[in-house]
Amino acid sequence: MALDSQQWMLFGYDVRDTGRLWQAAWREFLWSDDSPVRQQLDDVVTLTDGDTKTSYQAGQRIDATTSHLVAVAVPNDLVLERSLELPGAVLPNLESVMALEVSSSSPFSADDTAYGWSRLAGSEDTLNIRLVILSRSAVMTYLAKSHDIHDPGEREVWAQADGHWVMVRGFGEQHRQQSYRRRLIRCGAYVAATALVLLVLLAFNVGFKQFELSRLEAASAELQRDAAPALALRQRLGAVNGTVSEVNRLVSEYPSPHAELARLTALMGDDVFIQQFQMNGREIRLRGRAQDAASVMQLLTEQPEFVSVTAPQAITRISGSSEEQFYLNIQLAGADQK
Numbered sequence: 587m588a589l590d591s592q593q594w595m596l597f598g599y600d601v602r603d604t605g606r607l608w609q610a611a612w613r614e615f616l617w618s619d620d621s622p623v624r625q626q627l628d629d630v631v632t633l634t635d636g637d638t639k640t641s642y643q644a645g646q647r648i649d650a651t652t653s654h655l656v657a658v659a660v661p662n663d664l665v666l667e668r669s670l671e672l673p674g675a676v677l678p679n680l681e682s683v684m685a686l687e688v689s690s691s692s693p694f695s696a697d698d699t700a701y702g703w704s705r706l707a708g709s710e711d712t713l714n715i716r717l718v719i720l721s722r723s724a725v726m727t728y729l730a731k732s733h734d735i736h737d738p739g740e741r742e743v744w745a746q747a748d749g750h751w752v753m754v755r756g757f758g759e760q761h762r763q764q765s766y767r768r769r770l771i772r773c774g775a776y777v778a779a780t781a782l783v784l785l786v787l788l789a790f791n792v793g794f795k796q797f798e799l800s801r802l803e804a805a806s807a808e809l810q811r812d813a814a815p816a817l818a819l820r821q822r823l824g825a826v827n828g829t830v831s832e833v834n835r836l837v838s839e840y841p842s843p844h845a846e847l848a849r850l851t852a853l854m855g856d857d858v859f860i861q862q863f864q865m866n867g868r869e870i871r872l873r874g875r876a877q878d879a880a881s882v883m884q885l886l887t888e889q890p891e892f893v894s895v896t897a898p899q900a901i902t903r904i905s906g907s908s909e910e911q912f913y914l915n916i917q918l919a920g921a922d923q924k
Contacts, residue, residue, distance in 0.1 A: 609678070618705065627769040629762045633744055633751065634733075635659035642751070645704065655762055657742035657753070658733055664724050666693070667747035670715040677713065687717065694721045702745065702754040716747040720754060840867055841918055853889065858882055859909075868918040875904065879912035886916060893917040 618624070621644065628644040630653040641650040642657075668691060676683050684703055692699040700722040706714040725743060729735040743757040753759055843865045850860065850872070862873035876882045879901040887895045899913040 623770070623773075624766065627773065628766050629653065629655050631655045631657045631742060631762065633657045633659055645751070645753075655742070657744045657758075658729060658735070659751075660720065660725055660728055660743060660745050660754070662746060664720055664728060665745045665747070666691075666719040667745075668717040668719070669748060670713075670717055672713040672715060674711045674713055680713070684715070684717070688719060691717075692719050694719070698722050700725060700743075700754050700756050702752045704747075704750060704752045706750065716750050716752055718745040718747045718752045718754065720745060722756070725754070725757075841865075846870060846918070849891070850886075853885060854882060868920070870914075870916040870918065872914040872916065873912070874914075875909045875911055877909055879910040882912060883914060886914065891919055893919045 624644045625646065630641050630643045630648065630650050632653045632655065633640045633642055634656060636659075641648050641653060643650070668687075670687065672680075672683065684701075688699060688701045689696070692701070698721055700720045701718060703715050703717045706716060722738075726736075726738060729738075729741070729743075733741070735741055738756065739758050739760065741758045742762070743754040744751050745754055746752070843863070846865060847863055850863075854860070854876075858874060858876040860872060860874040862871070864871040874882075883895055883897060886892055894915075894917040896915045897913060898915055902911045903909075904911055
């Protein structure tokens with residue numbers, strides 16, 4: 587048995603008590619006198635103590651008008667009261683513990699015993715309980731003589747213990763409890779309906795976003811299909827531009843001999859004769875005759891298209907003629923040198 591119980595222990599707690607702890611927590615939250623829910627939804631009760639009438643809501647005295655629910659205070663000489671200090675661990679089984687306490691402490695028979703208890707503020711590990719025990723027949727006798735009440739369910743019965751009012755169970759409290767239970771159900775229904783509406787709105791929003799996303803994806807796919815020819819043309823154009831750039835680079839590195847020969851022809855006058863023209867890349871070698879070879883060399887030197895113009899051999903006069911023989915090496919300018 588010890589092994590079986592140890593199987594249910596987790597960090598010193600018996601996990602089999604989880605359900606009871608959960609129920610006790612909800613019962614404490616919804617039904618205790620210090621519950622914030624009950625303090626808002628519970629009916630107001632008018633307590634009649636002799637000629638004094640006081641209004642209470644969820645066990646707390648309030649300033650309010652007279653309520654249709656009336657509680658009758660019984661004299662202290664009819665009340666047996668006890669103050670109990672219980673460990674907080676009994677909270678899930680507090681009803682059973684109090685029933686056993688009443689059974690062992692009541693001097694009356696089980697059928698004639700009426701009791702009530704309230705929990706006062708205490709520490710987290712301790713429950714401070716005020717318990718009242720009464721004779722049901724004595725209470726009914728008092729109600730009949732003092733208030734002409736013969737039905738135990740007609741009025742609530744309250745008793746005082748250590749200066750605190752305690753509701754005695756088994757009388758007219760069911761009217762207030764049923765009314766409070768109906769309010770709880772309505773509020774729970776409102777909360778559930780609100781949550782459902784929020785979920786529906788959220789689902790609608792998610793569905794609308796999904797529909798919008800699908801529509802955008804379809805439009806994107808259609809746009810890609812429509813743009814496919816343009817993209818292919820762009821790729822081909824890019825390839826053509828690459829080819830053109832390569833051709834331009836080659837033309838820049840290897841200028842056309844015909845263009846350079848035409849340039850030289852346009853620059854030189856009719857008295858200049860080119861006898862030999864050789865071109866290798868950007869380097870041109872000329873051999874020719876002119877009346878003034880030095881002026882020809884000066885003219886070519888002044889052209890921005892030519893980086894340098896040099897004479898590998900000296901200018902010589904042709905025998906029996908007024909012309910001069912010249913040899914020139916010309917270096918063409920590149921695209922970044924013009």
